[in-house]
Amino acid sequence: MTPDRRTLLHAGVSVTATLASATFAGQSPGSPEPQPLKTLPLDDAESRAAAAQDFGHIIQRQPRVVCKPRSSAEIADILRWARQQELKVAARGQGHATYGRAMAEDGIVMDLSALTAIHRVEPDRVVVDAGATWHAVLEATLAKGRAPPVLTNYLGLSVGGTLAVGGIGGSSSRHGLQTDQVWELDIVTGEGVELTCSSTGHAELFDAVRAGLAQCAIITRATLRLMRAPERVRRYLLHYTDLDSLTVDQRRALGDARFDQLQGAVVPDGAGGWRYQMEAGVFYDSSTPPDDKALLAGLADKHEIVSDLTFGDDANAFAKLEKLLRSNGQWFNPHPWLLTYLRGSNALAVANKVIAGLNSDDLGPFGRITYYPMFTGTCRTPLLRLPDEPVVFPFNLIRIPASPDKANADRQVARNRAVYDRIRSAGGMLYPVSALAMSPPDWMDHFGPRWPLLREAKHRHDPGGILTPGYDLF
Template sequence: MPSDRRMFLSAGLGVTAALASRASGLATSAPAVSLESPPLPGNVSLDADARAATAHDFGRLIHRQPRGVLRPASGADIASLLRWAKGEGVKVAARGLGHSIYGRALVENGIVVDMGAMGSIHDVKPDCVVVDAGASWRDLFEATLAQGLTPPVLTNYLGLSVGGTVAVGGIGAASSRHGMQTDNVIALDVVTGEGHELSCSATENPDLFNAVRAGLGQCGIVTRATLRLVRAPERVRRFQLFYRDLPSLTADQRRVLREGRFDQLQGAVLPDGSGGWRYQLDGAVYHASGSAPDDKAVLSGLSDERGAAVIADLTYREDALAFGKFESLLRSKGQWSNPQPWLLTFLRGSNAERLASAILAGLRGDAVGPFGRITFYPLLKKAFRTPLVRLPEEDMVFVFNLIRIPASNDAAAAERMVAENRTLYDRIREAGGVQYPVGAFAMSPFDWEIHFGSGWPQLREAKQRHDPGHLLAPGYNVF
């Protein structure tokens, strides 16, 4: 098997807005600032390179030119900016490490707050860590692992900011056991759209706490987070199993999830290189050095094509950082900077297999690109407690993501995929599914009201209380 193909199969399975403005076509320089706009605070940069660097994101689908960029040294800097923005009616977007997909961290003629300037890790304790919102999960992971600790849920790709995932949820391979990353937040420091610096938790300003976690940045900018930690496992026994069809994969996924065989469980539908698909279950068992699990017992009764199974034993660190190798591969081929028109959703457990099969049957052979994938695996919803995280109304739900990695920088193809995403989302929503709110397609305020469902009044009221001028996170087009 070619080395590129092996890396593709072994990479982590998941990574991890507004009405569309200009798609593709990144600007090479920032236009001059209009003299008719109100003067900016002195610590906001007008540097053309800084503005150009924050006019696009990882998705490379939307371009929005900010008027200025703030690199804050503290929450007080952000609070001061927002008080000024409130008086002038200027929109503000917080940007972590730039990995949004569809312009959600961008703002046209407003101010980008570059949270990467606040990336310190302040205090690692046996049960929690205090970290700035702009820190990457990779840096946080390394700092906690040095003390034998880890966040309970890690995204497959660790080059995301803490504040960025707190704003949307933060899903990972251990989510069936530990929920979203937002379910493991103990407390937050937040600057509201009114320019107030507030601390919040389940007991202090709980309305703000519940509106900020998975609230798409609508009510405040997170500046610091206190996150739960657990003892890190020493090693990970990883099982990659392959199946002849989707029904066989789905049946075994349901079985191992209910039986709790794996500490991590994911799965994927992969292009096989000839226009067809391969079906993969990816499970992991944590263990101490010298006490690996019995492979036969772990895999007992499963219907995979056992001769194709790939079983590997890694340190916990090696396993957590595995996606970095895949990133390096894509960068070496120039595909990391191509448009990334992803679609991320959750399906009802009761119709997931049927709906996924129907969608797969209608996809073109190049639907995800040679290194893309369709992630497909079940979750038990009981571990999810964040009020604004939306999941289908069933005990078991399925992740269904089109991780599209186009082979070329083809604007027309990317636009076609974005349009297809919207069609698929409507189809999934009609069947009782919901989106994980980072995908590449336009959403209207009414779409978001439907998305949040019973949580919409809570978010609407919190928005009115904490950002009545509707200044924050305009890229989502929620209000």
């Protein structure tokens, strides 16, 4: 196996003095005198330009200013001021959105990168600020022999960012999403009210904030469940000639609970065709190595062990791909990704039809289609929308174009919409970090019976409608 194939697998300023005046250019005549801000807005060209971009490099929206709060109280202060001035506000963590979701045209971008504290690690939980990355969380918990049950493949994402959308990982089939691991959230509502919510206190708000696309509150701190961290992870790669045989083995492995992590992909083979592969991981301690023969029994004849690493090194393996993409410039190209869930009952048929309309140029040389089954019984977040079946298939077009060509990115975004419409008509669902335009009726359809929960929370806790305009929900 080549090194590149192995890599692909693993894959502000704050002040305490009160400002005499904190008005922004463009304040309407006769507007109420604003309360002074305690956080100095950054309106320099460099700060605003950075906040007008994201990882997707598809949408650009210039904010009026950027604010970099260092506490929940400062966030509340900014939101109260923004509501009074009728300015839109978007919270930004690590900037890894793909379609402008954390942008606010002529409004305020709230840069949470200063809120990174890991407050405490206990045997069953960790308390962290929303701006902390999952890499930092894992580093702190591993020092205590603990780990979050669900980690995203890329740990450079912020805690608040993934909790606003769901947060899926290789162990989601066993543990649900990252939003299912939350015990308590500190938040600031769109009215600038600081609250703590959980399943037993402000439960309706707790359910509206997790995977609620930051529509009614900004997460400032999270208390997350922990488990005992395994010592090592052994990873297997199994090869198939077509999607049908891959699906059969994936379902068998899922049903038998053979692996602690189960994923899979369809990747360009370099000759205009596709390679089909199952990617599986087993957690173990040094004293009890896994039985490779038993784990692989009855599965594909062609397989290999691709790595055997400490749990921490395995979790951070995607950093190798990031380094490669940064070195060749593709990290900074457009990323018109589409992430969805297919119904287990028709996933194979739908995926085959979509793949038949794609070629390797639609993905780029380092792109891939991720496709694998997961159980839904452990996914309990109300606003996380999944097909109503016991097994679903995450089906994602991870497009990494070889060039920064905007016309190509626009074409892929249009194709995303066509693919999504096909998937939706077949009963599939969107994972809402995708690069495609969604209208308010689209979102109403997406949330379905859960729409009233989000709508009422929005009206109650963000009556001015200032939060997170990039999704275009309301």
